[in-house]
Amino acid sequence: MLLQLNNIFKWVNSGGQRIFLLKDINLEVEEGEFISVMGPSGSGKSTLLNVIGMLDGFDEGEYHFLDESVHNLKEKHRSNLYKEYIGFVFQSYHLLDELTVKENLEMPLLYKKYKGAERKAMVADMLDRFNIVGKKDLFPTQLSGGQQQLVGVARALIANPKLILADEPTGNLNSQQSEEIMALFKKLNEEDGVTIIQVTHSEKNAAYGSRIVNLLDGRKV
């Protein structure tokens, strides 16, 4: 088992009232799964993904990732954990505008203390794999949306994570670009065994996955 959420609650206080963003979420994810999270806007999909990705905390419940109890970990330890095992893909790509494609890909490796030669090899490998060698010296603003998301996925993958979290990765893309990214995800999942959790509004995209988790008002349905 890769991760397990037990009775997760998350809330905010507003005007003396407690507003629940996540209510009693229980979820088990096995290694090699490809899960799609679905639900209407505002149902808590992004919130759930951020909690799983440890970008955000929660107020109640237990979260086990591999053998670690995330709810008991210190901030530093937690960040080591996700640095090691998790890659993120965002709807709006979130590439660093000041860095070229190559440098963007290199970023995560820098924080993991890979050697220079190693980094170079890994970046070259990724560029090759995603067919973007020709774009390596361009800045993100010089790329199309689909190309940017390709770089985003490549960046998420570069450090060989066990889990990829993707929040509406195709939200800003046209249908052809979407299909390319989805096909890529499927290939990664099937050939490399990478676990994927994606948030999506599209039934078609969800069909790429092996399982669908539905949310409504912060609750699993």
Added chain:
Amino acid sequence: MIKNHLKIAWRNLLRNKAFSLLNVFGLSAGLAVTTLIILWINFELEYDRFHDKIDRIYEVNNQHQINGELWTWNSTPKPMAPVIKEDYPEVESVSRFFGDIEFLFTHNNKNLKAKGTIVDPDFLNIFSFPLLQGEVENVLNEINGVVITETLAHKMFNDKNPIGKTIKIDNSDIFKITGVLKDLPLNTKFDFEFLIPWSYLKKKGHDDENWSNNSVTTYVMLGANTSYAGFSKKIKALRKNYDKSSPEMVTYLYPYARTYLYSKFENGKEVGGRIDYIQLFACIAGIILLIACINFMNLSTARSAKRAKEVGIKKAIGAPKKILIMQFLGESILLTSIAAVLTLGIVSLVLPYFNALINRPLSLNLTNVWFWLSAAGTVILTGVLAGSYPAFYLSAFRPSKVLKGTIQKVNTLVAPRKILVVLQFTIAIILITATLIISQQLNNTQNRQLGYVKDNLIYSLMEGDTEKKYNIIVEELLGQGAVSSITKTNSPVTESWSNSWDMEWVGKQEDDQTLILRMHADNAVVETMGLELVQGRDINLNKYPSDSTAVILNISALEHMGFEDPIGQVIKDNGTDWHVIGVVKDFVFNSPFQKIEPLIIEGAKGWFNVIHMKLNDANTTSENLKVVERVFEKHNPVYPFNFEFVDSAYANKFNDNKRTKKLTVLFTILTILISCLGLFGLASYMAENRIKEIGIRKVLGASVNTITTLLSKDFLKLVLISVLIATPISSYCMNKWLESFEYRITVSWLTFVQAGLLTISIAFVTVSSQAIRAARSNPIKSLTTE
């Protein structure tokens, strides 16, 4: 990693070129001014402190009650020094200083004017002016021995050894060079090229035992173990046994180390002096540095919202907090370092002009360890302070929040920024007001009615044979038509060299100790100087030989003496009965910044130093001068002809004030510049961050005007607050400044309105340029991004 950060930092800099430039330039301008002022202050604080025994050197001052007030001054009678040496064994050395004199030096047909003075042999024991040749113990012991500086030696003898060579001084006495001094450093108030021993003065019969004639400075050096407190009590009553006319006058030892920076006394108490200016400028330096630094921080943090995304992404990718903090601090320090390098450039470029402005020989000592340490300290401190907000604030956020953009953008001015803007503009307004008032005061004084005609009037100091040949010189000058009128006086019309409270007249009050200025003029003084007669007549020796004891009063003197019918009255002064023959309107005799004091002009029986000549208006100035020069050189051949235009001598009196004005203008412009840089940066960033809001408003129908107003309003409100704070402060300060002038303007409220309006317009232009640009932008563009 570092490389990566540097890369981002550098590209960030380049991407926001205009902004980075503004920020770096603003900071370096502030740093440059501060550096200049610190260099200057440093120079002033070390002025005349290099003497080895500075702690034991004192200047002898007098303190005396005059009209109920305790006055302090530093000129002493000639016989005081020998008495101190005789009566007080605690004193190790004592020396008189005659005051500056100019002598003609002649050697093998080479004539050279040199500036120097007459001192006692102990002078070089007291002050540390090292000798290159000769011994301190005996260089000033020979009556006709003279010590000269290396520069003068070089001018006189080229490379030959000057020791033992003879020179003729003032075309009369032969002197032997006994010693050569190293040239005086620039940071001493002494300024002489030669020293002549006091024994020479005695031999020439110019020494005197008159305790009422306070005309020389006396310096003493106490023994190493003498306590100042104890000794000053002892020496207090020195005059009691010697000074018949004012035995109660107090003798007071003033530490020499304090004379340059302090030495302003009010009612017997030291009340500052130059130190006031130094403190003022230290304040200004601090404020400008503060403004520049806060500006820098402000602009850096205004941009931090933009950087939030970067932080979020980096955190999502796995960057530890520590590294992000380091990155921001590093970037900020990088920027400050660039500013520091730029500062060095600016300072070395500007230093010569600044030196000319303040009349000081400052230099940047790049070999000084302290300089580099403090520079590095400033860079790191400013860098860390400016970088700390984005570093700690942003890196502490959860990435999910930062990436969602919920972190607060700089849409509104937060309190610290408001305070900063108010502070900056308060200072700017105070400085603008100061500039206006200083210029008004200067203009007003320059346009003051003089009471004499300075055009075409020249004066020449009497040297060599001019005294002896005076009559023939006058005859020839008038005869050849170069000069329409001529008079000899004791001082130039622009300077008062003589005064007294001892004059007597019928009806003088018993306790009247008012100083009356004294001028001597042999003949035709009213005509030559263009004074305005109110009663009586000019001095005319040819027609009335008895005019040698004539006296002319100015109106202030007439009012002070209270004569009903002044003509024919007698004034006793210096043992002579002077009879009043005329009264002239008040004229500016000494400082144009002072009110006019009572003055009398005594006739030919006085003593004379200066010849005033009114050039003939019918000829050109150069024709007249050629003739005058020829006449003087004919009758006084050894001395080169010297003269001064009265109008330029008068104009020189404004140099200090002109300098103050220039400095103020400089600081004002800089402060406004730095303040506006900050305002500009803030305004442009706020406009940028509200670009979406502006787009929506425009789509909904808002006009460019309403949007401009919306964006500028907040800033202008702050500037208005600054006007309210600055006005009373500057009113107080400037009135205080004006009090140091007797002849002064009254400050009009219009000046404050002017300063306020000027500031508001500058601020408006700065802010609205950004606001208008934002308001004009195409809304489609701003709405489709993101």
